[in-house]
Amino acid sequence: xxxxxxxxxxxxKTRGQQVTLSCxxxxxxxxxxxxxxxxxxxLQFLFEYFSExxxxxxxxxxxxxxRQFSNSRSEMNVSTLELGDSALYLCASSLTSGVYxxxxxxxxxxLTVL
Amino acid sequence: GDSVxxxxxxxxxxxxxxxxxxxxxxxxxxxxxxxxxxYPGEGLQxxxxxxxxxxxxxxKGFEATYRKETTSFHLEKGSVQVSDxxxxxxxxxxxxxxxxxxxxxxxxxxILP
Numbered sequence: 488x489x490x491x492x493x494x495x496x497x498x499x500k501t502r503g504q505q506v507t508l509s510c511x512x513x514x515x516x517x518x519x520x521x522x523x524x525x526x527x528x529x530l531q532f533l534f535e536y537f538s539e540x541x542x543x544x545x546x547x548x549x550x551x552x553x554r555q556f557s558n559s560r561s562e563m564n565v566s567t568l569e570l571g572d573s574a575l576y577l578c579a580s581s582l583t584s585g586v587y588x589x590x591x592x593x594x595x596x597x598l599t600v601l
Numbered sequence: 602g603d604s605v606x607x608x609x610x611x612x613x614x615x616x617x618x619x620x621x622x623x624x625x626x627x628x629x630x631x632x633x634x635x636x637x638x639x640y641p642g643e644g645l646q647x648x649x650x651x652x653x654x655x656x657x658x659x660x661k662g663f664e665a666t667y668r669k670e671t672t673s674f675h676l677e678k679g680s681v682q683v684s685d686x687x688x689x690x691x692x693x694x695x696x697x698x699x700x701x702x703x704x705x706x707x708x709x710x711x712i713l714p
Contacts, residue, residue, distance in 0.1 A: 528706070529690075529707055530690065543701070585699035587633070592644025594643050
């Protein structure tokens with residue numbers, strides 16, 4: 488069974504640009520969550536999508552947005568990039584919504600903002 | 602608010618040494634507690650969990666006991682291997698909720714051959 492895949496794995500952007508990251512969950516999983524990982528803040532929850540609806544949202548500005556498609560694939564978008572957005576962005580999938588369901592993480596997309 | 606505090610890394614040990622990574626938490630109610638591991642270049646994997654006081658989670662030779670009296674969930678392994686080199690994250694889900702998981706900042710572990 489294929490794991491969670493994220494594309495691209497590495498990305499370099501400049502301030503002010505926007506970026507879209509993609510996540511394909513494990514087959515049959517309907518929930519996708521996104522996290523930002525930085526050395527200073529650790530892992531911080533961005534949002535969760537389940538059945539194409541945003542179910543939960545962390546404490547991030549509106550520049551961070553996401554969506555989920557009918558095949559459960561999810562995209563995350565960051566607009567007007569700032570230097571502080573440089574991070575590893577992790578996607579995790581689970582069978583259904585709710586953090587008690589075991590989450591399976593992808594390898595992440597490393598975003599560098601110059 | 603709810604939070605998780607882990608010992609600062611990196612932690613460097615020789616192969617076959619005893620490992621302890623400290624984790625303490627602050628939470629209302631009765632949280633569930635987790636350890637995740639992140640190997641180089643990979644995403645996080647659930648290592649073990651405990652859902653109530655005095656529960657012991659174990660997996661791959663690692664153990665952690667949910668101690669409510671000391672609000673701790675320390676990770677231990679009796680004899681580490683080079684392949685255990687990774688970043689370890691302690692996490693909690695607040696009691697009575699299923700929409701929020703809080704991670705510690707992670708502890709990097711280096712095992713020397």
